[in-house]
Amino acid sequence: MPIRSAYGLHIRGLDAVAELPATAYPPARSRTVTVRQRHAPPPEPAPLDADRVVRVLTDGRTLDLHRRRGTATFYGPPLAPDVLAHPYLGPVAVIVNRWAGRETFHAGAFVHAGRAWVVLGDRTAGKSSLLAALAARDVPVLADDIVVLDGGDVLAGPRCVDLREPIPGVDLTTRPVRQDTRLRITLPAVPQRLPLGGWIFLGWGERLALTPVGPAELLARLAARRSLPELPSDPAGLLALAGLPGYDLTRPRDWAVLDATCRLLDAVLAPAEAPR
Incomplete structure (x- = not known):
C-alpha cells in the first residue's frame, strides 16, 4: 500500500x-x-x-x-x-x-538552483500568491503555509497552494476547496528534502526591492518566528540557520509587479548560491 x-x-x-x-x-x-x-x-x-x-x-x-x-x-x-x-x-x-x-515556521518555500528558499511574512503578506506566481514560471514550490527544517534541510509539504482570489497572469489550473473559500493549485512532485538556501521576508512598499538582512537581525527574527517557542531549540542550530543569506523583499500591492519580482529573485539569488 x-x-x-x-x-x-x-x-x-x-x-x-x-x-x-x-x-x-x-x-x-x-x-x-x-x-x-x-x-x-x-x-x-x-x-x-x-x-x-x-x-x-x-x-x-x-x-x-x-x-x-x-x-x-x-x-x-x-x-x-x-x-x-x-x-x-x-x-x-x-x-x-x-x-x-x-524547527518549524509559518512560511512557504521554493527551489532555486537546487536549494530551498524560505518565504516568511504575515498572513496578508502575499506568500501564497508569490509561490503561485513562481510555480506558473516552472519554479518548484517545496511547501506552502508550514516549513519544517530537519537540520539544514527543508522538508516538502503537501502538493498544493491555496489562493484567496485568482491572480492575473498566473495561468495554472485551480479548483475550489475549503467550502469554496479558496482556489487550490495542484503542485508537481518534488524531492522530499532539499538543502536550505536562505530566507526571504515579505513586506509591502512603494517600490520593488530586495535588501540583505544582517546575521544578528536574522537570528532575532528566526528566534521570534519559530513555532511553539515554549519548546526548546538548539542555539547552535539557530545560529547555523542565521548564517545563511537573508533578504527583505518589498513590493507594491500591484499584481503587475509579480513578473518583475520573480526576475529580481532569480537575479539576486543566483550569486547568493555561488560556492563559498
Whole structure:
C-alpha cells in the first residue's frame, strides 16, 4: 500500500488525501503519525508536555496528539480530504516535528538552483500568491503555509497552494476547496528534502526591492518566528540557520509587479548560491 508523506511525516489514515505524495517506503528520518477523526465529545484541553497536547482549534474542533502513541485525533464534525491536506495537517506537523527537535515556521518555500528558499511574512503578506506566481514560471514550490527544517534541510509539504482570489497572469489550473473559500493549485512532485538556501521576508512598499538582512537581525527574527517557542531549540542550530543569506523583499500591492519580482529573485539569488 502506498505511504502518504509530507512535512517529514509518514502519515497513516489519510489515503484519500490526494495532495499528500505517495511513496513505496517511508521517507528517511520521517516520523510516523496516524490521523483519526472522532465525532464525539473531546477531552479537556491540556498544555504541551512531553507526551500529549490537547488544543482547541479556531473552528471549535479539538486536536488531541499523543507523542508515544503516534496519533493525532480531530474531535468534531467530519473533515473533508481537501481541508485535511491544508490547513488541518498544519498543526499536526508543527507539534510532531517540534517534539522531534525540528524547527518549524509559518512560511512557504521554493527551489532555486537546487536549494530551498524560505518565504516568511504575515498572513496578508502575499506568500501564497508569490509561490503561485513562481510555480506558473516552472519554479518548484517545496511547501506552502508550514516549513519544517530537519537540520539544514527543508522538508516538502503537501502538493498544493491555496489562493484567496485568482491572480492575473498566473495561468495554472485551480479548483475550489475549503467550502469554496479558496482556489487550490495542484503542485508537481518534488524531492522530499532539499538543502536550505536562505530566507526571504515579505513586506509591502512603494517600490520593488530586495535588501540583505544582517546575521544578528536574522537570528532575532528566526528566534521570534519559530513555532511553539515554549519548546526548546538548539542555539547552535539557530545560529547555523542565521548564517545563511537573508533578504527583505518589498513590493507594491500591484499584481503587475509579480513578473518583475520573480526576475529580481532569480537575479539576486543566483550569486547568493555561488560556492563559498
